[in-house]
Amino acid sequence: MSSASTPPGARAAATTRGRPPKLDQARTVEVALALLDEAGLDALTMRRLAEAMDVRAGALYRYFATKHELLTAMAEALLADCLERPLPSPDWSERLAELAHRMRAALLSRRDGARVYAGTHSTGRHTLGFADTLIGVLREADFAPDDAARAALTLVNFTLGHTLEEQAALQVAGDGPADPERLRDAVTAAQYPHLAVTLPVLTSTDFTAHFAFGLRLLIDGLRAAGPGPAAPGTGG
Amino acid sequence: MSSASTPPGARAAATTRGRPPKLDQARTVEVALALLDEAGLDALTMRRLAEAMDVRAGALYRYFATKHELLTAMAEALLADCLERPLPSPDWSERLAELAHRMRAALLSRRDGARVYAGTHSTGRHTLGFADTLIGVLREADFAPDDAARAALTLVNFTLGHTLEEQAALQVAGDGPADPERLRDAVTAAQYPHLAVTLPVLTSTDFTAHFAFGLRLLIDGLRAAGPGPAAPGTGG
DNA sequence: ACCTGAACACCGTTCAAGT
């Protein structure tokens, strides 16, 4: 049940004396994720979270030493469902794609999920289990350990970068002109011939297609490299 | 000289009467980037920046409507040098790799540069010029417009995701145990066979090699797809 | 036109004191 690193006040009372605590780590993370969904990361403050849990802000610090530690536990919780179902296909490239899609879905499942994840470095079981599975798929496909690890990092970094942009584009819309509109204006104002031609794709909101394209590129590149001994350096 | 969108107070005084302003957009961005390098993004506050410019915080709001607008101008400035030198090779894959390396170098050039860039969406000339050039390289290699645009997005998102992680790993080191150490402990404590085997690569600080690997994957994937009409959907 | 002074409505975090 425990999240990221060893929780400071998580050891249960030796004897269950006194009234039960109003707070605990798991419930705090749950409420924090709900508040994240409602209000967004910028509005997720320790005070607002405390209010949502009917407690004063200071009380949260018995369970999380810093706000960053809470965010790390939230990031860890985001990946909770990634390995629930078994991977459907025996083909390594389909397994890889499936894992990447699940990670994207996990980050998308909450507002600003990608930003939360990008800002933290959990070493919890969901995060490490996901990475282990990813590398395992590649190793079982006979990729050399170094290549498997680097390919996994690439996949995760691409997924993170993509989802960060996807979620950033998804919202806004409240105040100023939305992103695509500003891009359209800027492109027509100055001379960007290639942006002008590709504007429909660049402003498309079919992020699933964008993601699938990039993912295919990576997997095709991996297929081209092919399983076997470690790839040579950048030399030749 | 102007950055991102139309600057509010940027129109020069009709007649140069009165003492010259202590502030202007360009110099503010310069000082902000210097402060970023010294103190990091979390310590880059409007008050601290104002202090560095010998002015009260409120004065900054004549040049930037919000802190986010200042950060956008900073992100735009980060990419300033990406297109200064001409691309050395006529080969499209080498041109692409060169551009990606330049973007990474630009983000790395300042502390938390990737975080600044990830948090904003500039439509300034450096950002758009870079994207236009990227897509141009692919179009000139006879990739279909849609593929060229999507490949460019993939390249940028991977570079952003990678550099975000690289810069996050680079620092810390001040307070708690560094990232690699926590990872090592977590991996040995629980059962992550594939992480255990690849720990040396995963904790390696040769981020240039990691980046080159991912970049090669993308470019090889692009070569496999090959120039020509737009690639088919995810169908088969 | 450009900046100051001062305020408004917040933050994350700490810690004695209560129960």
Add this chain to the structure above:
DNA sequence: ACCTGAACACCGTTCAAGT
């Protein structure tokens, strides 16, 4: 053991008033 109350040292942003 767990939480409150109250404070500390800050934030971004606004705006009348000065020059």
